[in-house]
Amino acid sequence: MSEEQKHRDDSLQLMVVLARAYNWVTAHTTREIRQHGLNPTEFGVLEVLYHKGPQPLQQIGEKILISSGNITYVVDKLEKKQLLVRKPCAEDRRVIYAELTEKGTKFLASIFPSHKIAIEQAVSGLDPEEKGKAIELLKKLGRSAQERFHK
Amino acid sequence: MSEEQKHRDDSLQLMVVLARAYNWVTAHTTREIRQHGLNPTEFGVLEVLYHKGPQPLQQIGEKILISSGNITYVVDKLEKKQLLVRKPCAEDRRVIYAELTEKGTKFLASIFPSHKIAIEQAVSGLDPEEKGKAIELLKKLGRSAQERFHK
DNA sequence: TATAATTATCTTAAATTTGAGATATGTACC
DNA sequence: GGTACATATCTCAAATTTAAGATAATTATA
Numbered sequence: 001m002s003e004e005q006k007h008r009d010d011s012l013q014l015m016v017v018l019a020r021a022y023n024w025v026t027a028h029t030t031r032e033i034r035q036h037g038l039n040p041t042e043f044g045v046l047e048v049l050y051h052k053g054p055q056p057l058q059q060i061g062e063k064i065l066i067s068s069g070n071i072t073y074v075v076d077k078l079e080k081k082q083l084l085v086r087k088p089c090a091e092d093r094r095v096i097y098a099e100l101t102e103k104g105t106k107f108l109a110s111i112f113p114s115h116k117i118a119i120e121q122a123v124s125g126l127d128p129e130e131k132g133k134a135i136e137l138l139k140k141l142g143r144s145a146q147e148r149f150h151k
Numbered sequence: 152m153s154e155e156q157k158h159r160d161d162s163l164q165l166m167v168v169l170a171r172a173y174n175w176v177t178a179h180t181t182r183e184i185r186q187h188g189l190n191p192t193e194f195g196v197l198e199v200l201y202h203k204g205p206q207p208l209q210q211i212g213e214k215i216l217i218s219s220g221n222i223t224y225v226v227d228k229l230e231k232k233q234l235l236v237r238k239p240c241a242e243d244r245r246v247i248y249a250e251l252t253e254k255g256t257k258f259l260a261s262i263f264p265s266h267k268i269a270i271e272q273a274v275s276g277l278d279p280e281e282k283g284k285a286i287e288l289l290k291k292l293g294r295s296a297q298e299r300f301h302k
Numbered sequence: 303t304a305t306a307a308t309t310a311t312c313t314t315a316a317a318t319t320t321g322a323g324a325t326a327t328g329t330a331c332c
Numbered sequence: 333g334g335t336a337c338a339t340a341t342c343t344c345a346a347a348t349t350t351a352a353g354a355t356a357a358t359t360a361t362a
Contacts, residue, residue, distance in 0.1 A: 221320070
C-alpha cells in the first residue's frame with residue numbers, strides 16, 4: 001500500500017483505536033465505580049463537583065456530555081443519597097447549583113484513591129514518556145473535535 | 152511542581168483527555184449515524200458485519216462491548232429492518248450467525264462515505280504524522296488495557 | 303415598556319442498556 | 333453412558349438515557 005493510501009485511511013484507523021482504547025480503559029474504571037454503588041454518570045457528576053466546586057446543573061451536563069433530562073435524573077438520585085444538595089442561584093433564578101455535602105466530599109475522598117489505582121492499572125501499558133506524548137495528542141484531538149462540532 | 156509529581160498525575164490526566172477526545176469525536180459520528188436512522192450500537196453491529204463478514208452474535212457483542220441481552224435486542228431490530236438475517240450454525244447448534252442482507256450491504260455501502268467524512272472532519276485537528284503517532288500509542292494503550300482487565 | 307428570542311431546569315414517554323437467570327447445547331471426565 | 337461444567341442465546345424486569353416539549357426566568361430589541 002502506498003504512503004498516500006496509508007494516510008487516506010489514518011482517520012478511520014484512529015477512530016477505531018481511540019474507541020477501543022477508551023472502551024477498555026473505562027472497563028477498568030466502570031467496574032471500580034460500581035463496586036462503590038455508583039454508576040459512571042453519577043461518579044462523573046460527583047467528580048466534577050469534587051474538583052471544580054459547586055456548578056450549575058447545566059454546566060455539569062456540558063462537561064460530561066449528557067442530556068438535561070439525564071442531569072435532573074442523576075442529581076435527583078445523588079440528592080436522595082445525600083451526597084449533594086441543590087442550591088438556587090440568587091442572581092439568576094433559572095439556575096440551580098449542585099454542591100457536594102460533607103458526606104459527599106468525604107465519600108469522594110474515600111473512593112478516589114482506589115479509583116486512581118484502577119486508572120493507573122488501566123493505562124500502565126504506556127511508560128511516562130508515552131503517556132506524556134499521548135496526553136499532548138489527545139488534548140489537541142479533543143479540543144479540535146470540540147471546536148469543529150457545530151450545533 | 153516537580154517532575155516526579157508531574158508523572159504521578161499523568162495517568163489521571165491521560166484518562167481525562169482520553170475521555171474528552173472520545174466524547175467529542177463520537178459526537179460527530181453519532182450525529183452522522185442518527186441522520187441515517189440508526190443508533191450507534193446498530194451501526195456498530197452493521198459495521199462489524201460489513202468489515203468482518205458473518206459473525207456469531209456472541210463475537211459481535213465482544214467486539215463492541217455490549218451485553219448479551221443488548222445484542223439480542225439490537226439484532227432483532229436490524230432483522231426487522233431487513234438489514235441482516237440470523238443463520239443458525241450447523242456445527243454448533245448453540246451458535247447463531249448474523250449476516251448482512253443485500254439490502255444491508257448496500258445500505259452500509261451507501262452511508263459509509265459520509266461516515267468516513269464525519270470521522271475525517273472530527274480528527275482533522277491532527278496532521279498525518281500526529282495521527283500516526285496517536286494510532287501507535289492508542290493501539291498500545293487499548294491492547295494493554297484489555298490484557299490487564301481480568302474478569 | 304412590550305415583544306420576541308434565549309436559557310435553565312424539569313416532566314414525560316419511549317428507546318436503550320444492563321443484569322440475573324432460563325434454556326439448550328457442547329465438552330471434559332469418570 | 334452419565335455427570336459436572338462451560339458456552340451461546342434469549343427473556344424479563346429494572347435502570348439509565350434520550351428527545352421533545354412545558355415552564356419560568358432572563359436578555360435583546362423594537
